[in-house]
Amino acid sequence: xxxxxxxxxxxxxxxxxxxxxxxxxxxxxLRGRSLLADxxxxxxxPGIALAFLWQIARGGEGRDLPTLLLxxxxxxxxxxxxxxxxxxxxxxxxxxxxxxxLTFFYGGGVALMAMAQQVPAGRLSGIQAFLTGSAAQMVSxxxxxxxxxxxxxxxxxxxxxxxxxxxxxxxxxxxxxGMPTGRLDFALLLATSLVIVAGxxxxxxxxxxALLIVPPAAARFWTRSPGSMSLVxxxxxxxxxxxxxxxxxxxxxxxxxxxIVLASSALFIVSLLFGVERGLVVARVRRRNARxxxx
Amino acid sequence: xxxxxxxxxxxxxxxxxxxxxxxxxGTLLVVRRMGMMSEAIAxxxxxxxxxxxxxxxTVDLGVLLLxxxxxxxxxxAAIQALRQAxxxxxxxxxxxxxxxxxxFGLLLLSHVHNVRLDPHMILFGNLNLAPFGATTxxxxxxxxxxxxxxxxxxxxxxxxxxxxxxxxxxVTSFDPLQARMQGVPANLVSxxxxxTATVTTVAAFEAVGAILVVSMTTVPAMTAARLCTRMTSTVxxxxxxxxxxxxxxxVAAITVPPVxxxxxAGEAGRAIVDTSTTGATAVVYALLFxxxxxxxxxxxxxxxxxxxxxxxxx
Numbered sequence: 226x227x228x229x230x231x232x233x234x235x236x237x238x239x240x241x242x243x244x245x246x247x248x249x250x251x252x253x254x255l256r257g258r259s260l261l262a263d264x265x266x267x268x269x270x271p272g273i274a275l276a277f278l279w280q281i282a283r284g285g286e287g288r289d290l291p292t293l294l295l296x297x298x299x300x301x302x303x304x305x306x307x308x309x310x311x312x313x314x315x316x317x318x319x320x321x322x323x324x325x326x327l328t329f330f331y332g333g334g335v336a337l338m339a340m341a342q343q344v345p346a347g348r349l350s351g352i353q354a355f356l357t358g359s360a361a362q363m364v365s366x367x368x369x370x371x372x373x374x375x376x377x378x379x380x381x382x383x384x385x386x387x388x389x390x391x392x393x394x395x396x397x398x399x400x401x402x403g404m405p406t407g408r409l410d411f412a413l414l415l416a417t418s419l420v421i422v423a424g425x426x427x428x429x430x431x432x433x434x435a436l437l438i439v440p441p442a443a444a445r446f447w448t449r450s451p452g453s454m455s456l457v458x459x460x461x462x463x464x465x466x467x468x469x470x471x472x473x474x475x476x477x478x479x480x481x482x483x484x485i486v487l488a489s490s491a492l493f494i495v496s497l498l499f500g501v502e503r504g505l506v507v508a509r510v511r512r513r514n515a516r517x518x519x520x
Numbered sequence: 521x522x523x524x525x526x527x528x529x530x531x532x533x534x535x536x537x538x539x540x541x542x543x544x545x546g547t548l549l550v551v552r553r554m555g556m557m558s559e560a561i562a563x564x565x566x567x568x569x570x571x572x573x574x575x576x577x578t579v580d581l582g583v584l585l586l587x588x589x590x591x592x593x594x595x596x597a598a599i600q601a602l603r604q605a606x607x608x609x610x611x612x613x614x615x616x617x618x619x620x621x622x623x624f625g626l627l628l629l630s631h632v633h634n635v636r637l638d639p640h641m642i643l644f645g646n647l648n649l650a651p652f653g654a655t656t657x658x659x660x661x662x663x664x665x666x667x668x669x670x671x672x673x674x675x676x677x678x679x680x681x682x683x684x685x686x687x688x689x690x691v692t693s694f695d696p697l698q699a700r701m702q703g704v705p706a707n708l709v710s711x712x713x714x715x716t717a718t719v720t721t722v723a724a725f726e727a728v729g730a731i732l733v734v735s736m737t738t739v740p741a742m743t744a745a746r747l748c749t750r751m752t753s754t755v756x757x758x759x760x761x762x763x764x765x766x767x768x769x770x771v772a773a774i775t776v777p778p779v780x781x782x783x784x785a786g787e788a789g790r791a792i793v794d795t796s797t798t799g800a801t802a803v804v805y806a807l808l809f810x811x812x813x814x815x816x817x818x819x820x821x822x823x824x825x826x827x828x829x830x831x832x833x834x
Contacts, residue, residue: 260556260611275784282786314813314821316746319611324555324738325809331731332802339796340777344788357626432626435619442612480630486623493616497606505605 232474235360235427238368239466239485242424243436245375247462248382249416250437251444251455255393256413258319259441261308262434264327265301265414266421269430270334272300273355274341281344290426293352294370297430298422304330305414309407358429360470360481367426374423378416389413390451428482435486436462443493446500461496465489523774530651531797532770534668538724539736539762541675543744544682545717546737547755550745551693555738556611557596557714560618561721562730564595566625568722570632581654581666585722592718595621645729647770647797667727674720681716682755689713690751732798736762739805746812746819765808769801776800 228236253259276296277287287293304326311322341349354362382389392399392409400406417437424433444458469485498506549555565588572587573579595617602613655663664672682689691699692706699706717737724733744757773795781792814821 254609254612257609258611259609260615263556263559263615278785278789281788282784315819317742317813318553320553320555321550321738321742324559324734325742325806327559328731328735328739328802329806332735332799332806334799335731336773336795336799336803339794339799340781340784340792343781343792344785345791432619432623434615435623438612438615438619442608442616445608446606478630480627483623483627483630486619487627490616490620490623493620497602503607 228474231361232470234365234368235363235481236467236470238363238371239360239427239470239481240463241368241371241375242420242427243440243462243464243466243485243489244459245371245378245462246420246424246433246436247440247444247459248455249378249413249420250462251441251451251458252382252389252393252413253417253437254441254445255390255451255454256410257393259438260319260323261414262417262421262437264304264308264323264330265418266430266434266437267327267334268301268304268330269297269355269421269425270300271330271337272296272298272303272334273352273425274334274337275300277341277349277352278337278344281341287341287344287349287352290370293355294422294425297355297425298418300330300334301418301421302415305411305418308414309410354429355425356429356431357480358425358427358432358482360427360485361473363426371423371427374419378419378423381412381416381419385409385412393451428485432482432486435489436465439486439489439493440465443489443496443500446496446503448502461489461492465492528770528774530665530668531647532767534651534665534671534727535647535766535770535797535801536763537668537671537675538728538732539740539766540759541671541678541720542724542733542736543740543758543762544675544678544755545713545720546741547744547751547758548689548693548713549717550738550741551751551754554610555742556614557599558717558721558737559734560595560599560614561592561718562725562733563618563625564591564621565722565725565730567591567621567628568625570625570628574628574632581726585726588722588725589719591621592722593715596714596718645725645727645732645798647728647732647801650727667723670723671727674723678716678720685709686752693751729798732802735802735805736765739802739809740765743805743809743812746809746816749818761805761808765801765805766797769804770797772804773797773800 250259250262253261273293273296276293280287280289280292307326308322311317311325388404388409391404392406396406420437421433424436428436440461441458443461444454447457448454465488466485468488470481473479473481473484496504498504501507549557568588568591569584572583576583598617599613602608602617603610650667651665654666656666656669658664658669688704688709691702691704692709696706721733721737724736740761741758743761744754748754748757777792777795781789783789785792817823
């Protein structure tokens, strides 16, 4: 099959994004914090709105992409910081922390966006594409951006891999042996936020969390070791990206972001049933064999 | 913008009945640590609404709500089934199910042309517009906006259900084993509670949008739980905080932006007159929660510090 240049650019971009998201998401999941991808993704909205208003204040049109993405990253990190800070409050479980952070940041984002819409000089239309993404309009600069942000994220995770794994499996032990668990947790969230910002153009701030949650969940049915789970997860993320991006070229007006997510959902269902380690079919066969062996 | 009761009154009324209707299932979800379920139901409602609209070729409110309700119930069932059949943690199970459904909804949305559906309205809701659509006649009261009437009924039903099943809800929430030993059908009560939560979420979602539904369900209940120890007082306090947040949020949405606009956007910011009540109310809820964390007489950080100091000097 031959693909035109535009399609190649989009494919390369989403593959890099899918792999980076799969990797960061796998550690997030092992840490038991998958759903944190939800508030961290939604928290980019107030950052984008503030970066837009800041550009307007300096006489711009508010469409400078690096500035908008920097705003998104800072806001996402602020949400991560707030998440860790709220962790010190007694009688407050993860679920509650997520809800409060989501409420504050996304509610603030909606309020700021409503304000930004009233600025006459601004051109907000392109910015609303950050909500659900617009992969088809990606250019090679966007791919470079994804490669840089995703690369930093992967590099960060690889550099402290051993520490992260210890933290995920036994946080108390990690603390007892003198590891800076607070800083490690923040580094993990930083790696996640970098992937989220990288994905804003391609899949948007609402769907990016799916790429951080679904491929790692699918990977868990195939393996038990954290290293291979992360690799399988990154692979699933990349494969889902290829399938989704390619499918969207088959007919006009098929949005790439949702198709990538649905491709990863399909991978999840296949893994849930047929994964060799924890898949439902395999588990049933194993139970039957075990029963046969004892009688 | 100036205050005008004929415009601001219906907004406040709808916001308050919505907050009360959601605070009751919200408190029950929060004590079971399932607050993010409402996020899942609110997002999963999107494909439900669209499929219903496509099948019937109408945007009739009842039909859309039915579609959202069916998908909402399926969502909660799918999440429960995933948690029971696999070793995935609750957060992952919730995340996998609702992000997939939401993506499906967005895919459908890109192909809906002959049905008038506004994705922005669905995602963000608009409390400022919701009470000014269709009205329905109510005996003794007169014409009432449809969402206000629906949510008032749900608020009363939820309060009545809570009053009737208080003991069962309490024991199944805190000690399911004890509940089973006493012969309380714990599973049935849980499922009934989730269905009530789903119905209310879906009805409110249509009026105030996904974000505010999640905020209204979880955050006032969490704030109330920091102030109260008993279930009934927690539920009633959550209702009160829900209403307080709507009033403060609406006032803030009118008064804060003219001041904040020029600060953020300079000269061009003078054009900013107000903001969305939906967004402002969500922010107010989060701030009220932070206040409760700091100043709750029960175990607020301030009281804690003071107690520790007294112990140290003693």
